[in-house]
Amino acid sequence: xxxxxxxxxxxxxxxxxxxxxxxxxxxxxxxxxxxxxxxxxxxxxxxxxxxxxxxxxxxxxxxxxxxxxxxxxxxxxxxxxxxxxxxxxxxxxxxxxxxxxxxxxxxxxxxxxxxxxxxxxxxxxxxxxxxxxxxxxxxxxxxxxxxxxxxxxxxxxxxxxxxxxxxxxxxxxxxxxxxxxxxxxxxxxxxxxxxxxxxxxxxxxxxxxxxxxxxxxxxxxxxxxxxxxxxxxxxxxxxxxxxxxxxxxxxxxxxxxxxxxxxxxxxxxxxxxxxxxxxxxxxxxxxxxxxxxxxxxxxxxxxxxxxxxxxxxxxxxxxxxxxxxxxxxxxxxxxxxxxxxxxxxxxxxxxxxxxxxxxxxxxxxxxxxxxxxxxxxxxxxxxxxxxxxxxxxxxxxxxxxxxxxxxxxxxxxxxxxxxxxxxxxxxxxxxxxxxxxxxxxxxxxxxxxxxxxxxxxxxxxxxxxxxxxxxxxxxxxxxxxxxxxxxxxxxxxxxxxxxxxxxxxxxxxxxxxxxxxxxxxxxxxxxxxxxxxxxxxxxxxxxxxxxxxxxxxxxxxxxxxxxxxxxxxxxxxxxxxxxxxxxxxxxxxxxxxxxxxxxxxxxxxxxxxxxxxxxxxxxxxxxxxxxxxxxxxxxxxxxxxxxxxxxxxxxxxxxxxxxxxxxxxxxxxxx
Numbered sequence: 001x002x003x004x005x006x007x008x009x010x011x012x013x014x015x016x017x018x019x020x021x022x023x024x025x026x027x028x029x030x031x032x033x034x035x036x037x038x039x040x041x042x043x044x045x046x047x048x049x050x051x052x053x054x055x056x057x058x059x060x061x062x063x064x065x066x067x068x069x070x071x072x073x074x075x076x077x078x079x080x081x082x083x084x085x086x087x088x089x090x091x092x093x094x095x096x097x098x099x100x101x102x103x104x105x106x107x108x109x110x111x112x113x114x115x116x117x118x119x120x121x122x123x124x125x126x127x128x129x130x131x132x133x134x135x136x137x138x139x140x141x142x143x144x145x146x147x148x149x150x151x152x153x154x155x156x157x158x159x160x161x162x163x164x165x166x167x168x169x170x171x172x173x174x175x176x177x178x179x180x181x182x183x184x185x186x187x188x189x190x191x192x193x194x195x196x197x198x199x200x201x202x203x204x205x206x207x208x209x210x211x212x213x214x215x216x217x218x219x220x221x222x223x224x225x226x227x228x229x230x231x232x233x234x235x236x237x238x239x240x241x242x243x244x245x246x247x248x249x250x251x252x253x254x255x256x257x258x259x260x261x262x263x264x265x266x267x268x269x270x271x272x273x274x275x276x277x278x279x280x281x282x283x284x285x286x287x288x289x290x291x292x293x294x295x296x297x298x299x300x301x302x303x304x305x306x307x308x309x310x311x312x313x314x315x316x317x318x319x320x321x322x323x324x325x326x327x328x329x330x331x332x333x334x335x336x337x338x339x340x341x342x343x344x345x346x347x348x349x350x351x352x353x354x355x356x357x358x359x360x361x362x363x364x365x366x367x368x369x370x371x372x373x374x375x376x377x378x379x380x381x382x383x384x385x386x387x388x389x390x391x392x393x394x395x396x397x398x399x400x401x402x403x404x405x406x407x408x409x410x411x412x413x414x415x416x417x418x419x420x421x422x423x424x425x426x427x428x429x430x431x432x433x434x435x436x437x438x439x440x441x442x443x444x445x446x447x448x449x450x451x452x453x454x455x456x457x458x459x460x461x462x463x464x465x466x467x468x469x470x471x472x473x474x475x476x477x478x479x480x481x482x483x484x485x486x487x488x489x490x491x492x493x494x495x496x497x498x499x500x501x502x503x504x505x506x507x508x509x510x511x512x513x514x515x516x517x518x519x520x521x522x523x524x525x526x527x528x529x530x531x532x533x534x535x536x537x538x539x540x541x542x543x544x545x546x547x548x549x550x551x552x553x554x555x556x557x558x559x560x561x562x563x564x565x566x567x568x569x570x571x572x573x574x575x576x577x578x579x580x581x582x583x584x585x586x587x588x589x590x591x592x593x594x595x596x597x598x599x600x601x602x603x604x605x606x607x608x609x610x611x612x613x614x615x616x617x618x619x620x621x622x623x624x625x626x627x628x629x630x631x632x633x634x635x636x637x638x639x640x641x642x643x644x645x646x647x648x649x650x651x652x653x654x655x656x657x658x659x660x661x662x663x664x665x666x667x668x669x670x671x
Contacts, residue, residue, distance in 0.1 A: 002052045002065070003031030003518075004077040004152075005169045006131050008140045008214055009045030009160035010221050016040055016047035018671035019664070023657070024164060024172045025049040026664035030345075031079075031165060031518045036669050037064040041075055045160065045216075046133050046140065048077040053521050055267050055371055056081070056104050063103040069113065070098070073135040078105040079165050080128030080150045081525065083263035088123060108132065117141060117211065121228045125263070125531065129206070131163060139215045146229045147378070147529045148208030148505035151514055155203045160221060161214050166515075167347045170203060171651055172660035177202065178652050180644075182464040183471060185608055188349045188647070189456035189640045190473060192449035193506045195480045199348060199647060208505055229531065230485055231500050232538065233493035239541040246554065249540050254558040256537075260530035261287040264374055271372045272297035272365065274524070275318060275325070277310025279556060279567055280376030280385075282317040284527055286562035288374055289321040298323040299365055299373065301357050303330055316564045328364050330357055336589035339642065344650050345519035346511035349643025351636035359516040366520040373517075377508055378528030381500050382537040383552040384545040388444035389495055393546050396441050396491035427451070427629045432474030435498075439486045442474070443498045448633070450474050455637055458613045465610070477502060492542040590638060594618070597645040606648040614641060 005024035007016035021038040032051025040047035050065035067076045082088075085104035088111070093099070097110040108130060111120040117132075127149035133140045142163055144152045154163040157175040170176045184199035196207045206212050209229035215222045261284060265271050273285045275298040289296050298318050302311040311327055318325035335353035342356045343349070350356075365373060380386050384393070430451035435442040442450075450473055457465060481501060486494050509526075517524040527533075540554050547553035560568055596602065603611040620626060621634040664670065 002050055002079045003028035003165040003169065004048065004050055004065075004079045004129065004131060005162075005164040005172075006048040006077060006133075006140075007046070007160060007162055007173070008133070008216070008221070010216065010219055011159070012043055012045045012138075012216070012219075014045050014159065015042075016045070018047065019661075020173060021047050021049035022669050022671050023660035023664045024169045025051040026667055026669045027168050027172045027656070027660040028164070028166050029663060029667060029669075030521055033521050035064060037066060038671065039066045039068065039075060041133065041135065044133070044135060044138075046075065046135075048075055048131060048133070050077050053371060053518075053523065055269055055523060056102070063101040063105075065105065067100070067106055067109060069109045074109050074112065075133040075135075076105065076109055076130060078108065078128065078130040079152075080130070080145065081126045081264075081523070082107060082124055082128060083126045083266060083530075105130075117143075118228065121211070127525065127529070129165065137215075138217075139213055142206050142212040142214070144206040144208055144210060146209045146531045146534075147500070147509065148205075149509050149514065149526060149529060151510065152206040153198065153203055154206065154212065156221075156223070161223070167198060167200065167203060167651065168344075168656060168660075171656040174657045178656065180608060180648070180652070182460070182467040183476070185460060185464060185644060186453075186456060186468055186471065187473065188644050189459060189637065190449045190452040191349070191351045191507070191636065191640065192446055192473075192477065192502055193348070194473075194476045195501055195505065199644070200651070208501075227482075230482060231497050231534075232485060233489050233497065234539060235488045236490040236493070237488075239490065242543055244541060244544075246544055246557070249544055249554050250557045252536055253533075253540070253554055256530070256533040257283065257527065257555075257558065258287055258291070260527040260533045261374065262291050263530065264525040264527050265291060267372050269371050270297065270369070271374065271525075272299060272370045273323075274298075274361070274373050274375045275300045275314045275323070276376070277313035277317075277567070278376060278379075279552065279559060279563060280379035280528065282314075282376075282563055282567055283379075283555070283559040284374050284376050285317060285323060286321055286559070289323065290562075295322050295324050297368075297370060298325050299361060300325065300327045301330065301361050302327050303357075313564070313567055317567065320564055326364065326368065328361055330360065331585075333585045333589050334360065336586065336593060339593060340646055342511075342516060342519075343643055343646040346515045347647070347651070348506075348511060349640040349647070350511045351639050353639070355511040355516055358512060359519055362517045362520040362522040365522050371521065372523045372525065375513075375524045375526045376528065377513060377524075377526040378504070378534075379552065379555060381496060381504050382528055382534055383540070383555045384492060384496060384542070385552045386445065386499065388447075388499070389492060390546060390551055391444040392441070392495040393492050393542070395444075396495075397542060427633060432472075432478070434472060434475035434478040438478045438481060438483065439494045439498070441491070441494075443495045445495065445499045445503055446474070446477065452633065452637060455617070455633070456640075459609055459617065459637075459641060461607055461610050464608070490542050492545065493538075590642075593642055594638075597642055597649065602645060606645055606652075608644050608648060609641060617641070 025036045032053045034054040035052045038049035048066040082104040088107050092110045128145045129150035129152035162173045164170050171178050181201040187193045188199050211226050213224050275281050300314040335356045338356050342359045430447040432442045544554045600611050603609050
């Protein structure tokens with residue numbers, strides 16, 4: 001697990017500056033503190049760099065990237081892990097391949113030479129992002145894993161294309177502009193982003209399951225994007241009926257999840273587990289302990305609020321598996337004390353301080369000498385665990401139920417969704433005409449964020465707000481969704497598809513995943529997002545994902561023997577940090593940050609927000625007339641306001657190229 005960076009100039013005779021490549025690696029030293037490398041290919045205008053976190057093959061000289069193939073026409077920089085690579089290496093060796101290192105990364109070069117990119121991608125299993133330059137074709141490929149677990153950004157400059165694992169890596173290049181787009185600013189304030197976009201003008205992400213090809217011809221660069229994988233549910237009519245034997249699906253989920261966990265235990269360093277009180281992380285810990293037959297190190301976040309704290313059940317699971325249990329207990333004021341530093345790493349706003357808690361947890365994982373943990377992310381996406389899915393199942397997938405059963409469902413939803421309203425569920429129903437036209441309804445997962453538009457738009461500075469007069473955020477997001485993956489699908493499948501394409505990639509795997517994990521040189525491996533497991537999970541009938549009042553039913557049954565009884569019977573819990581309004585100390589910490597970043601002087605200097613509207617929002621939050629649901633929503637909006645101002649401070653106001661050079665000097669990283 002590492003960080004990658006590179007430059008592809010239009011003019012082949014214009015060699016990238018070696019020190020610039022080194023600076024780009026240095027500014028993401030947190031992603032790869034164990035060493036760095038760079039390579040400029042002569043007469044190509046191409047150069048890559050790499051910051052390494054050594055997990056597979058700890059020999060720094062042998063495994064240093066970027067990698068060149070033997071003939072010198074292929075250049076590779078890779079971030080992430082390829083699983084099952086030993087089998088692939090053995091097969092390639094039998095075909096005559098000779099490996100320079102024991103790294104999993106090197107298989108890409110040998111596969112590409114023999115079978116081309118399309119077949120190479122079909123062989124790769126894991127979480128990854130890589131850049132591959134082919135001198136023979138004079139083309140560079142930017143590739144991202146199927147779910148977008150690993151980040152990869154790129155931008156066109158006057159000279160060519162710059163790419164990197166983080167935005168700050170791009171901004172370390174002196175030719176890359178650092179300015180918000182009005183649309184990007186708006187989406188930061190409403191939480192949900194347009195897939196493939198960022199807050200910054202011209203800066204894009206490689207979409208999950210996609211390849212961006214940059215081809216040079218006659219001194220011009222042409223960019224094209226192709227999809228190599230997608231979330232492909234069966235047609236609704238292809239599912240078996242309610243009388244299907246569920247045993248086959250229970251056994252199938254168990255088999256595929258165990259295989260995914262076993263692959264992710266592969267490392268040349270110790271591997272631990274994140275452990276909350278949910279069935280996802282508990283299942284991962286249970287399977288890891290069984291597969292290794294050792295005491296697994298388990299890490300848990302504890303909050304000082306009984307409504308949000310899951311440590312009692314986590315402790316029960318840790319005891320049941322004999323885990324070496326490490327609990328990090330957080331107080332109300334811990335989270336906002338580290339808010340600014342967390343935003344430096346997330347590079348986008350966050351609605352809830354869970355991202356800060358995850359940042360602090362990865363810090364503790366690092367301090368006790370661990371580099372790798374298995375996590376439970378992805379389970380809710382595959383097996384319909386979120387409250388939004390139950391709501392959509394009830395509204396759009398259970399039309400056949402008699403009135404008495406529908407009433408029972410309605411009462412259950414009202415009872416279970418109190419903690420989520422205003423954040424993960426909308427306070428009131430919100431309809432997006434664009435979503436309705438695209439998929440028949442507006443998914444519950446995007447409603448709370450799209451409904452923030454009426455609050456967010458007045459917050460934007462007048463000059464920028466005027467540019468958004470006719471902007472439709474729902475339409476912008478809906479247009480990125482592949483209609484062929486929605487047409488004819490069950491309503492629950494459509495809802496899950498939208499979540500995976502928006503909230504999973506743009507939130508859970510960024511500010512809740514890679515960015516706050518790698519901030520402290522810690523690699524997270526989400527076993528549920530193994531694509532072999534995912535492709536099997538897509539075949540599980542909707543009524544076995546949500547059965548009666550049990551979300552993730554098939555997973556519960558598959559893991560029944562591992563889970564404590566209280567957890568097996570427990571309903572979905574809100575794994576969020578307590579919102580600011582729930583604790584006076586936390587609210588005071590918010591106000592302290594606001595004094596610095598949302599003062600009249602700071603707001604006017606940035607030119608992003610309207611100061612009077614900012615003041616009105618705070619006054620509204622402190623009004624006794626405001627309901628708890630609205631306070632939850634306003635908590636999120638205030639976090640976003642702070643976030644955009646902090647982003648401006650970090651990446652616009654700060655001279656990032658100069659900061660990158662300073663980091664390189666401090667590290668002694670020189671070309």
